[in-house]
Amino acid sequence: xxxxxxxxxxxxxxxxxxxxxxxxxxxxxxxxxxxxxxxxxxxxxxxxxxxxxxxxxxxxxxxxxxxxxxxxxxxxxxxxxxxxxxxxxxxxxxxxxxxxxxxxxxxxxxxxxxxxxxxxxxxxxxxxxxxxxxxxxxxxxxxxxxxxxxxxxxxxxxxxxxxxxxxxxxxxxxxxxxxxxxxxxxxxxxxxxxxxxxxxxxxxxxxxxxxxxxxxxxxxxxxxxxxxxxxxxxxxxxxxxxxxxxxxxxxxxxxxxxxx
Numbered sequence: 001x002x003x004x005x006x007x008x009x010x011x012x013x014x015x016x017x018x019x020x021x022x023x024x025x026x027x028x029x030x031x032x033x034x035x036x037x038x039x040x041x042x043x044x045x046x047x048x049x050x051x052x053x054x055x056x057x058x059x060x061x062x063x064x065x066x067x068x069x070x071x072x073x074x075x076x077x078x079x080x081x082x083x084x085x086x087x088x089x090x091x092x093x094x095x096x097x098x099x100x101x102x103x104x105x106x107x108x109x110x111x112x113x114x115x116x117x118x119x120x121x122x123x124x125x126x127x128x129x130x131x132x133x134x135x136x137x138x139x140x141x142x143x144x145x146x147x148x149x150x151x152x153x154x155x156x157x158x159x160x161x162x163x164x165x166x167x168x169x170x171x172x173x174x175x176x177x178x179x180x181x182x183x184x185x186x187x188x189x190x191x192x193x194x195x196x197x198x199x200x201x202x203x204x205x206x207x208x209x210x211x212x213x214x215x216x217x218x219x220x221x222x223x224x225x226x227x228x229x230x231x232x233x234x235x236x237x238x239x240x241x242x243x244x245x246x247x248x249x250x251x252x253x254x255x256x257x258x259x260x
Contacts, residue, residue, distance in 0.1 A: 003035040003038070004031055004035060005020060014050050014200075018055065019060070020056045024065060027064060028087075029064075029067070033090050037090060037093060050100050050199050052103075058106075060105045060107050060116075060129065062108060062113055070246075087112065087144055088229065092226060095119040102123075103120035103122070104189060105124065108131075114132055114133055118145055118148055118178060124188060125181075126182070126184065126185040127171070127182055128185070129179075130168070131168050131178060131179075132167035133145060135165065138245035151218070239260065240258040241257055244256060244257060
């Protein structure tokens with residue numbers, strides 16, 4: 001099957017899903033979310049036993065597409081809830097995927113793109129990769145990814161990254177446990193496939209059941225927290241700070257926060 005915003009290749013028992021909007025730094029659009037969800041279903045139904053997610057060009061994923069951002073200002077509350085739920089479904093789908101998922105981060109992974117890198121089982125990154133949950137800088141809220149990030153880093157580091165919105169280097173992301181391994185850029189794909197080989201040497205039934213067990217420990221709480229996050233993600237869009245943050249970002253100027 002062909003996709004508008006990504007490429008999907010099955011080679012042996014490894015499926016490589018490549019975000020393919022290099023002219024937009026692989027930014028997330030509604031079409032990309034739809035494509036990712038369909039591609040993940042294709043991978044689950046295939047003979048592939050490991051999935052690799054990476055990006056074309058110099059960026060892994062630069063966050064939300066500008067056109068998608070512009071559309072947020074005119075959404076109704078029901079549209080905002082549906083939009084928030086769609087992105088939550090994507091992150092949960094990757095996090096709960098029955099087959100191992102490797103993120104091969106070839107460049108900056110920002111906002112929603114950082115979310116995708118966060119929920120993969122394993123994250124390999126080039127030294128020049130950058131990571132950041134930058135939503136607070138445009139009056140938004142990193143609600144959905146917070147559900148997963150707190151589980152990975154603990155509360156103190158999650159507060160640092162989510163409240164400050166600062167962008168961190170791959171080395172710091174590695175110290176925080178967000179990156180499994182830092183790999184030279186010319187070795188990223190090879191290393192991801194080498195690691196896939198380690199996974200392929202194990203029992204597929206054992207891996208699937210292990211993933212299911214780990215998810216089962218927290219699934220009820222995870223879904224309840226995601227529902228809370230979806231509502232917060234939608235509610236922030238009705239605030240004056242969100243409208244100012246969005247306008248200032250699109251107009252490339254400093255925000256003048258109303259504080260409400």
